[in-house]
Amino acid sequence: MRPPDARALLVLATTLVAGFGTVFRNGFAFDDDILILSNPTIKDGTLFWATLFDSFFAETVNEGNLVFFRPLVKASYFATYQLFGAVPWPYQTANLLLHLLNAWLVHRLARTWLRLRARGALAAALVFLLHPVQTEPVAWISGRTDLMGVAGILGAVLLAWRWLLVPRPSTLALLLFVDLLGLLSKELAVITPPVLAVLVWHRWPALRRRPGLPRRFAALMILLLALTALFFAVRAVALAGTESPEIWPTHSQHTWRFVIPGTVLLYVRLILWPHPYTLDFNTGNFPVVTSPAEVTFLLWCAGCLALAALTAGTLARRHLAGVALALFLLGVGPVSQLRPLVVIGCERYTYFPLIGGAVLAGAMVQRLRLSPRALAAAAVVLLASVSLWNASRIRLWRDNLTLFTYAFEANPADRHKQYVLAKVLLGLGRPGDALAVLHENPMGRFDHPTHLELEGVALVNLGRTDEGIARLRECVAMNMTPTCICAIGMVAIGSVDASGIRQTRCVAPREPVPVDFYTLRVPSLPIELPGGRPSMELPNAPPPRDTSSDGGSCSAAGDAGAGSFALVLFALVGLAFVSRRRR
Template sequence: MYNRLNYMLVGLRPWWWHVCNVLLHAACSVLVARTCVTIARLQRPFAALAALLFAIHPIHTEAVAGVVGRADVLACIFFLSSLLVYHRPTSNKKSVCLSVVLGGLSMLAKETGVTILLLNLAIDFYRCWPFVKRSMWSLKIEKKCAGLSIRTIKVVFSLALLISMRLALLQGTWPVFSPQDNPAAFHPSFFVRLMTFCYLAAFNWWLLLCPWTLSHDWQMGSVPLITSGWDLRNLLTCAALGTLLLIFYRCFTDLEVQRHSPLLVGLLLLVVPFLPASNLLVTVGFVIAERVLYIPSVGSVIITAYGVQLMWYSKPGSKLFLVVGLVVLAASGVARTHRRNADWRDRAILLRNSCFRNTIPMAQCIVTSADVTSLPQNAKLHYNLGNFLRETEQPDSAIKHYKEALRLWPTYASAHNNIGTLVAGPENAEYHFLQAIRYNKHHVNAHYNLGKLYKKTGRTEHALKMLERCILLQPRFVQAHVELLSLKPDSEKLEILRKLVELEPNNWEHYILYGNWLKNRGLPGPASKFYLEATRVSFQLQSSQRSVRADLISFSSTALMYRALGQKSRILQLLTRWHTWRRGWPSSAAAHMYWRDWRLKMELEGRVQIYSKAVNPTKSKTCFDHKHLDVEPNRDVKVEEKVPVNKHTSVSAKDVNCECKHCVKKRNLSVPTQLKTTHNKSEIGLKDKKCEHRKESSDIIPKLGALTEHILMKTF
């Protein structure tokens, strides 16, 4: 909802989206300072230090610079707001309910936000522990313990309700991941999975302490599996686990006195929000994601600030060294954050700096041991860089990176598929498409590309098989239906056309295809309806999406079909509406006025000269025939402003003998004396017709003959 509001205000201008993310990050920093004072009970200068370290931490670059990371920032805002509301000094019964609501909003932004309810209960138990212990020894429930029990019931019930709602949104199923997303989760050995996941947790903590090696994607071999107990990386796991146990022991021994509240609050903020993303409880679709460390980093900076506070008062002589160290720490954080923000300015820079040194030009990015920097073993980074090179029309470099991705991950089906679209020769392309299907039998694009290749090489039966398999895997694949339509016989195209119109009812091309099929089947009436629907759909598109090609093709098809049916009056109506929409008048009133004005000009064109001469008529022995109304093209006609005659001049039937063979009755002829002249360079071709008697107020409507055809040919 926040992104939708952002789009309504500023559209897709990236600068304003980044400004909004920075403002949200600043709001989080303020909430961190407030949390350090009221919840962690740090002194104000050190609370400000914790907020400053949080604001400049390089690990937050992905969450603030990327639009996807806004979910983590919003989740942190609601997370800290729920924490402050639950533990505010003047708490009441409504505080718990409001805290639960804020926790639910945090969960809607990010699933890990639901852990705030567990964190609130843990801090609540910590603060009420002396009363709980006293009640346990005396077997009497004190007032504090009774309130704690009520809050616990409310929070546990709310937690169960929120988790049920979240599962309902997932329709009762867990997300499905592949080995490419999280290789360790699919390893058959339990000990390999345990050692790898424990190391990943320790490595995440190391990123909070030393965020030097950063990447936007850590999948597919970025972190090799730990398959042996003698792996040196297990030392980092043991060090992190040992430090964590020491902090827990220090907090446990301090339950009675509670002198180290910042330590416990920081530890809980570090561990509890990270548990859902640790792969220890549930399997997630990533190995390491820097943006999920946005909330746990609050606990990390609280522990750091509390350590500085202890050293500040316990060792007064080391204050100068502390100040210098803090300045160096802040400066290094600012420098690393600035450099990381520069990487996020552009997709090409982000991909290049994730794989290669900045000194290598993009067009010459070839994988060598001297050029690889942080994550040379990440196959997905090479794949993404290959996609970028393919989009920028550098196929040779793209193929090299696709092959490097296959060397690192031989079963990478998407890399095989993309190589098949770039290599020369149908045999090579067919080999890579088949390899992609071999490693991933549900790869829709590989089936589609192979079907197009078979169609291009004349293997119709194989093309039909692949395209039908593609539609079976993804029934809403529109392009596969379009390709299949060109291969099926006319008797089997009806069902495909109906499916296309059903899948994309706002695509004018599908109505044109349907109309062409009906036209070829000898059904001009139904075909004209689909052509008209294509015209209507093309008119309804926004000006930025409407193209001249859509308007012209749909309009010409409709007009030609109307002409074949002999409905020339409908062609006139369609033409006026088309002119109105092409002028960009969405108002129905303006369109109607323009249509009336244009129609009046069409009716009066070519007849002005006859009407002007009829001001002073002479007696004639013959009736007016239609051929007398013809006007030579490009003739200038002038009308006198004042004519001293009566308003109407008539010829009596008794004085005039009708010599027209086609006329059966005698008639009176009356013409208005003053008419407004209209000059138009268009020609009207009128055929000789029988003389018909017309009243003075009757309208003269020309039939469309050569005029409509001339306009259509001139338009297209």
């Protein structure tokens, strides 16, 4: 390693410790409980090898809800658990080392493919390393999927640079192996071929002069595409029969596509201004449109068209800004609701797209006419400020109580966060606090039997046994909807209308409800309950709250509509101005 590169690596390592050192105060949170603490496949070697190429959530409570193919990440959890057990610091150390590796690879990408000088390349790597949106995939142990997947993409394109200049069989074999590792870590790695194509286009005037390089590039693209096709074939065979249910983010299979332009602009906004933090974006804190004629949707489309036009124009001129924007769009594409998921967006999905923003920042720093001392002083002040900002974000991932207390306070309309927080409080022996949380959003109890179940358990733990049993017996899921939204003696009939919206009607049954109807419990609830169903004054509940009509305003997301559009448009105009070539 040359001295300048060694110094850059030392600066990155020191900055990583300063910016993310507080992560070791954290424990396991969120999906860490499912994927590590309660995952039998990483505790038993026989079960691990039997399920290695099954769904990522195989043998866990999310097995039927989330179907991903990430055997390499599962293998990393297995190895860490077998060596260290269920203590968080080894997992956190692995995440930090992977993040440092990716920052170093961004530095090498800027130096080789993008021809930035040492100052600009180091600035790009530092922005990627310390940007506030990176706290989620780095501080959260289960964010390792993004770290490993991006490492595979960056490693493959850097090895491609070496092989295109000096075609050695060992380099080609290592390139394909690294790309395969990325594919086995996260499906995002399917973008390696188009990323490489963008980089080669950027350097084509210089590369085409080398003898045989066009043919080598064509052969390499064929190999990478064949490897990607093979990955999809193996994935289809491995996951056959384990399809996840389609959970429409807008609760409608006909309107969810309308959020795609808004999601793209959301990620632009997160890179430009990632504040305030929100765990994820869904219908509770993101504007949802139901018609292409709505003003919000038209603004989103205008912003995306402006972004696409700027990308195409600068990329056609082989300008660095075009490469950066193309890297952003290629990274956003696979996560912008191209398939139904209940989550519209979250910060961990910006891990690869941020590379584009980091490259632009590095190019701007390279153009600054400041003395090395002045630039170093400004960098120290800026990095120290961002490190303090990140420390407050990292603290949110300390444990489930800290994370979901913040998430629910930031977005009280999110009934999932309400349920998880109440469940965490109940597990900590605080049933009174759990009950108070459940009562903060009473609409949740009419939509989810699990809320009523949790309320019943909390009441029993508080000594209010009769009330608790009443809650536990009140809600039975039938006909696509919970019966607890109806008055006593009525039953719920669920259906889906032409637009994909769930409709519920409370009707009188043809025959009286059997006495044992409300004793039909799921296995997690008591099988036998004393007495008959108690008389409760429960009128027909109002229909579930339609979050698509309230504009999605929330303190956690800020103004994600016109305000985000204005911010993004301002950034695009500024980028277009600075990217013009000097005459």
